[in-house]
Amino acid sequence: MSAVSPAPEIPNAPDPRRWWALGALVAALLVIGFDTTILNIALPQMATALGADTGQQQWIADSYTVVFAAGMLPAGLLGDRFGRRSMLVAGLGIFLAGSVVGTLVDSAGLVIAARVIMGLGAALITPLSMAVLPSVFGPEERAKAIGALSAAAALGMPLGPLVGGWLLDHYWWGSVFLINIPMAAIAMVVCLFLLPETRDPAAPRVDLVSTALSTTGLCALVYGIIEAPHRGWSDPLICTALAASAALLTGLVLRERRAVRPVLDLTLLRRPAFLWSAVTAMLVSFCLLGLLFVLPQYLQAVLGYDAFGTGLRLLPMMGGLLISARTAAPLAARFGARPVIAGGLLVLAAAAFLGSRTQVGDGYGMTALWLTLTGFGFGLGVVPAMDAALGSLPKDREGTGSGLLMTLRQVGGAIGIALLGSLLASAYQDRLDTTGLPPGTAEIADDSVIAARLLAERLHSPELAASADRAFVHGMGLTLLVTAAVSLAAAALTASFMPGRATPDGQTTEAPPMAQEHSDARQ
Structure with a gap:
């Protein structure tokens, strides 16, 4: 002991x-x-x-x-x-x-x-x-x-x-x-x-086989979703990586079902507060990291800011996040986590929809507005979700549960970058006009909007630069529409399935603290 x-x-x-x-x-x-x-x-x-x-x-x-x-x-x-x-x-x-x-x-x-x-x-x-x-x-x-x-x-x-x-x-x-x-x-x-220092005295020895299965399985999964936009989803290496991931993670689940204290503690997903908070956090990460993958390219290539200027123009999102990080806790304490999380996801959906309306000639002002809303919605969505998930864990599962929760968030973000990046690349290539360019040169322009702008500058071709800008903004609009749809779906799931206030013993209550106090007083 x-x-x-x-x-x-x-x-x-x-x-x-x-x-x-x-x-x-x-x-x-x-x-x-x-x-x-x-x-x-x-x-x-x-x-x-x-x-x-x-x-x-x-x-x-x-x-x-x-x-x-x-x-x-x-x-x-x-x-x-x-x-x-x-x-x-x-x-x-x-x-x-x-x-x-x-x-x-x-x-x-x-x-x-x-x-x-x-x-x-x-x-x-x-x-x-x-x-x-x-x-x-x-x-x-x-x-x-x-x-x-x-x-x-x-x-x-x-x-x-x-x-x-x-x-x-x-x-x-x-x-x-x-x-x-x-x-x-x-x-x-x-x-x-x-x-x-805290630990679980009853925690078993670390299962090296399960650890190896989880690590290699997730490595194969993340490798596949990161590389797929570059190689193509039908590439043999990508197919092999994803198939290996499925096999390894299936083996992990089968092994962990017999373990006393598993590395992948699937019993935590039987707790509705933990399950739906984790799903919400994963979908929010999908949206946010996908957006952060797209937006710097727009600011640098289309609007023409340098690296430092791009980082500076992401600050409105930080401002919205700081405001919501301060207000999320009191709002959740008064109304419960469920309406606050759902409201944050709706704000995130509205921000993505506004961003999808961006046109090539628009300046930075509208971008700053929807970036601020993005940060605000992210804070309202993820802070109460993380609190609800951690609050539902028993003391002896805090480390394991936190690991599972943060893994789901990271994988959600990686999937967001891969899928939204792939959608952006496909839409950009479909709309880019490379008429009159030699095949090798056209392939360079197809690689990215940044490559196309550099090529247009070298060839003194304002037409290619304008086409690249239009194609990229079109692709960005599609990815932001998908982001808005995912945020709306997450809001609907949260409102429909997330329980009320959760406690480590698995009990839930819908009443906010003030209502509960009044009920106690009447009794």
Whole structure:
């Protein structure tokens, strides 16, 4: 029996240092958000300096995402067994080590290795940052803490191009790794001294076979959905990866059904509050990451902003997110999570629909408006959903449940990028007019709107540039319409199936706190 007890009940006088601990977790998740997007800005310089070909550049960006998504399921179980604080600090240390390696290497292969190490660290940090919250914050404060962490993770993605653009204007490409080191180091020290250690004394040994099945199965799945837009969904390698993923994950489910404490704890999905909160968070990630994949290309290629200017013009989304992160918790406390989540998804759908009306000649003003609505809807949707999911978990499943929840969110985001990116590419290629161009040149223009604009500049062809802009805006409109439809579907699912207030014992109540108090008084 471990000497460390399960997550304790929150004392009547909470430790005032808990906000410093939350600040350290916010810093850690902000850095992880950076690394989801910051490399896209640095890739041209890295490719020149390292001699990286196109395939190596793709894996410099994608290796982090693949390991990140695949590692979160076993991360939750490792936290339950060996201590959530200990594994969180270990994750920060691994992430720091990968960042150090990234600043020192001089070949594309070693940069990919550094990104793999960082993805492994991020896989530990992200779910366990959420898992430690119930041991530090009571129910009345937990939604606010989750809002801060969700905002940090989301804000890091649009901040990545902004910070990366500034660093590359002043320093060498390795500076995009260097920025991680002090923030990860500070977070390690603060978490070590300010977070209580919690674990599940009854947690079994980690099943290496199940861990291998979950990791390789998710790696194959994420690899397939990331590479499919480039290779085509019928490509033999993609078909093999997706078939292997299906076989490995089916084997995992069959094995885990007999396990006492599984890596993939499917029994958590029998809790309606957890199930529908997880579905909502997954669909919101699908929409948001798909949008963040499309929008920077529009701002850079069509409107003509540089990398730093693009990051700057994503700030309205952060403003909307910060506002909703502050208002989501009190709204959910008063009305319940279900109407707040559904309302946030409707706002997200309205923002995507407005964005789909964009025309080539439109300026930035309308974009700023629907970006603000996007951030507001995202915060209203995801913060109460995460709180409801974590609030429905029993104490001894906080690590495992957080790992499953964050894995679903990451996979949802990867699917959003892959599917919406594929739709954008197909619509763009269908509308692009390459009449009169040699076949090889036309293929270059078909690759992307950025390639077409560079080609048009070299050929002094304003007609090609105008056609590329029209084709891209058409494709962006289609992807945003799909985003709006997915958001509407998620709102309908939430309103129809999500239960009322959930508790770890699985009970739910529809009444808001004030109504419940009045009922108690009458009794």
